[in-house]
Amino acid sequence: MEDEVDRLVAAWRAERPDLDVQPLHVLSRISRLARHLDRARRAVFAAHDLEPWEFDVLTALRRAGRPYQLSPGRLLRATLVTSGTMTNRIDRLEAAGLVRRLPDPTDKRGVLVRLTDKGRTRVDAAFADLLAREHDILAGLSPAERDTLAGLLRTLLAPFDL
Amino acid sequence: MEDEVDRLVAAWRAERPDLDVQPLHVLSRISRLARHLDRARRAVFAAHDLEPWEFDVLTALRRAGRPYQLSPGRLLRATLVTSGTMTNRIDRLEAAGLVRRLPDPTDKRGVLVRLTDKGRTRVDAAFADLLAREHDILAGLSPAERDTLAGLLRTLLAPFDL
DNA sequence: GCCAGTTCTCTCGACATCAAGACATATCAT
DNA sequence: ATGATATGTCTTGATGTCGAGAGAACTGGC
Structure with a gap:
């Protein structure tokens, strides 16, 4: 074929x-x-009323674990966007009630972006659905083939991760 | 690791x-x-003074074979951008002297975008370099592994190509 | 203490893209 | 022929991103 x-x-x-x-x-x-x-x-x-960029930011916060907060600087490094873009994104996520900006108690220049309960609920549901969909996409491969594929991709990726 | x-x-x-x-x-x-x-x-x-989007358009024309020309409509379907974007791209490629717009003799609405000699030379050089670089990226895999990988990827891709 | 250099967030202007629609020409059924 | 619909290209307005830089606060050497 x-x-x-x-x-x-x-x-x-x-x-x-x-x-x-x-x-x-x-x-x-x-x-x-x-x-x-x-x-x-x-x-x-x-289906969860989220844009891909919103999911990217929210998952970065979600993966950080309790209390689900990171600085804008760490967020922009985690999501590979510039600072101007991250400011804009945090503004919009805050307007949507998915995150809150808090002053960093240890650095007066700094800000902490924290997931709201609404944000955590939303991203958890979206992530579960995403994994279900990704599972479907891999349905054509046996578990052994998936392992083989993951291994070959890892080899290819290794030189870039230096 | x-x-x-x-x-x-x-x-x-x-x-x-x-x-x-x-x-x-x-x-x-x-x-x-x-x-x-x-x-x-x-x-x-x-290194060849080309943007990725320029390369995408020029290679579509190059692959078409002599006389290296396609309509804007075919180009936008080949490169998956909207018509507004394609108009803008052709404008800039024309300003750079890499393509020319010709009237379509068989359809008075239509236009044909043709690679200039300068455009063909440029894209041929860039493509050769790209393949060399891609060859390097695959250097960590044996020929057999590359075949295996290509096969697994093809299986994953198949459901999307319907 | 103080100054130079660094780090942090945000602002601003430029730009490529998209979505929607305008306009001209083709095509086809009647 | 004629009208309706489809096709092909270009225009317009909104938007998200980037790059550069501003302003505030931290840090380390002297």
Whole structure:
């Protein structure tokens, strides 16, 4: 069975027979899968009235454990956005009642962003649904295949995590 | 050896011991890898004075084969952007001298976007460099492992391509 | 103590994208 | 022919992000 990537590779081979386009078989599929995952995530979050960026911030706080609070600085490093973006995001999450801004008692420049009860409830429900959906996406693979896949991906990822 | 994703999974297990977070081992690694690939691509393109979006449009034209031309409509479907975005992109590529807009002789509404010689040279060089970089990224895997990985990814991707 | 350099959050302006719609041309059934 | 619908491209307005920098507070060496 031929898939989209096979057709892509075939088109390149026809146009650039001088090049080794093998890498596309792995890497183009990874990029495509990531796009599909983003779409699937977006659909799950929409059912909980959350945008992907809201989920990203809320899960960072949720993973921190009680009392579910982090500084804006730690949040922006956790979510890989700039400080201007994070200020905007916290503003909107605060307006939605999902987080609160508190003064940092140990640093007068600082602020702590804390998950509200409403925020915790919301993100917990969305995360459970997300995992259910991700489970479905992996349904085509046996447990052994999933382990193999995870291992190969880990090898590929290792050089970047340095 | 523990990687970032292992730590992420451990954090979730501590906070949500009720959930099966196994899917993250595969799917979170795919998303992370895609982000790293985007960064690597961006770096390669920068050496050729190209933005990722420019590369996307130019490669769509390049893959079409001689005379390297497509309508804006086909381009936007190939690159998954909206028509407003594509108009803007073609405007800028035309200003940069990498493509030209020609009237479509068979449809008076239509336009054909054609790669200039300068555009073809540029995208060919960038693509060769990209493949070299992607080859490096896969260096940690044996040829057999790459095949296994490509096969597993294809299985995961199949349900989306319907 | 004090000053230089660092860290923290927020503000501002520029920009690429999207969604919706405008406008012209094609296509098809009647 | 004619009208209705579809198609193709471009325009417009809103939005979220980034990059640069401002202002306040912390830190360490002297």
